[in-house]
Amino acid sequence: MTCSQFxxxxxxxxxxxxxxxxxxxLQQHLRGCEHCEVILNTTRKTIEIYRSHxxxxxxxxxxxxxxxxxxxxxxxxx
Amino acid sequence: xxTIQPIAGELEPHPDVALVDRVRGGDVSAYDELVRKYxxxxxxxxxxxxxxREDAEDVMQxxxxxxxxxxxxxxxxSKFYTxxxxxxxxxxxxxxxxxxxxxxxxxxxxxxxxxxxxxRDLADWAPDPEQNYNQAELAxxxxxTIQGLPQGFxxxxxxxxxxxxxxxxxxxxxxxxxxxxxxxxxxARLQLRERLSRYFRRNKVGEK
Numbered sequence: 580m581t582c583s584q585f586x587x588x589x590x591x592x593x594x595x596x597x598x599x600x601x602x603x604x605l606q607q608h609l610r611g612c613e614h615c616e617v618i619l620n621t622t623r624k625t626i627e628i629y630r631s632h633x634x635x636x637x638x639x640x641x642x643x644x645x646x647x648x649x650x651x652x653x654x655x656x657x
Numbered sequence: 658x659x660t661i662q663p664i665a666g667e668l669e670p671h672p673d674v675a676l677v678d679r680v681r682g683g684d685v686s687a688y689d690e691l692v693r694k695y696x697x698x699x700x701x702x703x704x705x706x707x708x709x710r711e712d713a714e715d716v717m718q719x720x721x722x723x724x725x726x727x728x729x730x731x732x733x734x735s736k737f738y739t740x741x742x743x744x745x746x747x748x749x750x751x752x753x754x755x756x757x758x759x760x761x762x763x764x765x766x767x768x769x770x771x772x773x774x775x776x777r778d779l780a781d782w783a784p785d786p787e788q789n790y791n792q793a794e795l796a797x798x799x800x801x802t803i804q805g806l807p808q809g810f811x812x813x814x815x816x817x818x819x820x821x822x823x824x825x826x827x828x829x830x831x832x833x834x835x836x837x838x839x840x841x842x843x844x845a846r847l848q849l850r851e852r853l854s855r856y857f858r859r860n861k862v863g864e865k
Contacts, residue, residue, distance in 0.1 A: 586776070590843045594824075614779045618850070621782050621857075625850040626818045628787055634799045635704040635713070637697050645700075645714060649692055649721045654685055 580608040585615045593623060673737040680728060692721055695738060698820055699745045705815045706749035708804055709756075716752055720745040735829065739822065743830045746812065774844050778854040786857035802852045810845035817842050 585608050591597045592605050609616050673694075679687035696717065703716035724731075724741050731740055787795050803811060816827045817838070828838045 590839060590846070593846075614776075617779055617781045618776050618847075621854065622846050622850045624782060624786070624857075625846060625853055628853070629799065629803070629814075629819050629849070632787070632795060632799055633701075634796045634803075635701045637700045641714070642696060645717055646689075646692060646696065649718055650685070650689055652722055653688055653725050 580604050582608075582612060582615055585609075585612070586618070589619065589622065592619065593626070671736055674733065677728065677731065677733075677737055680725070688725060691737070695741060696721075698738075699741065702742060702745050702815060702820065703749045703752075705803070705811060705819075706746065706808070707752050707756075712749070712752045712756070716745060716748045720748045723748065735826070739826045739830055742816065742820070742822070746816075746830060774847060776847060776851060778851055778858070780854060780858040782854070782857040783859045790856070798853070798856050802849060805852060806845060806848055810841050810848065813838055813841040814845035814849065818846070 585605060588597065588601065588605060592602070597605065609619065673691065676687045676691050680691070699720055700713055700717045703713035703720070704710065707713055707716060720741065723744050727744075731737065783789065790798065803814070806814070812831060813827060813833075816822045816830060817824065822830065824835055824838050824842075827833075827842075828835045831838070833841075
């Protein structure tokens with residue numbers, strides 16, 4: 580397997596949607612390719628960081644204000 | 658003694674179905690529950706697309722009001738949340754069009770770029786690299802980095818990886834084919850990785 584072939588399957592590997600045979604092939608490539616191992620690990624980390632950090636928080640005060648505005652209009656039939 | 662558990666999710670009706678039925682029956686408080694359940698996600702999606710706080714506030718209100726008005730049109734063959742996200746994405750794009758009068762705004766914007774599709778920065782990252790920054794610095798880095806992505810990649814990444822929609826749900830929500838979602842997701846992930854490498858690579862530890 581070449582690095583390009585590995586890269587084309589990177590998402591499937593990350594999303595755990597590869598067959599056991601394909602997974603074995605990808606893991607074999609990883610054992611001999613430091614670059615692809617770095618790409619796999621840092622891409623996984625990228626996703627994890629974005630998933631676990633709130634970059635656009637909704638402050639409690641604003642949340643309550645928006646919530647009240649929505650519900651007031653719903654109760655009036657919009 | 659071992660008990661037999663039903664397979665999670667698939668066979669049981671989604672809890673939102675009961676809430677939607679109650680709203681349709683005239684129980685507004687059930688809608689209150691739905692708003693509280695999803696307001697943060699809708700606000701976040703609107704911010705990612707509009708990149709403007711006031712617009713995101715308006716989109717959040719409009720999306721929930723529109724969903725309430727159109728609840729009779731909700732078929733129930735997709736999840737309520739996915740349906741709501743589709744409304745919010747459309748509202749966000751409409752808001753952007755208003756701001757950029759005369760300019761087309763679509764989820765296909767700038768996706769022809771080849772930038773970042775071949776990884777160039779191959780340096781490994783520091784272990785737990787985010788710990789080299791405080792919360793505010795890290796949030797700024799993450800915001801700046803994702804804001805630099807083409808719109809069509811950013812929306813796919815946000816729905817799929819941040820909000821946890823499936824590939825199929827993301828495709829349905831955005832009106833894209835499944836191969837298009839997969840291709841955009843891979844390129845979004847690789848571009849974000851490449852851009853974050855500047856901050857997180859091992860030999861940059863301590864530099865900010």
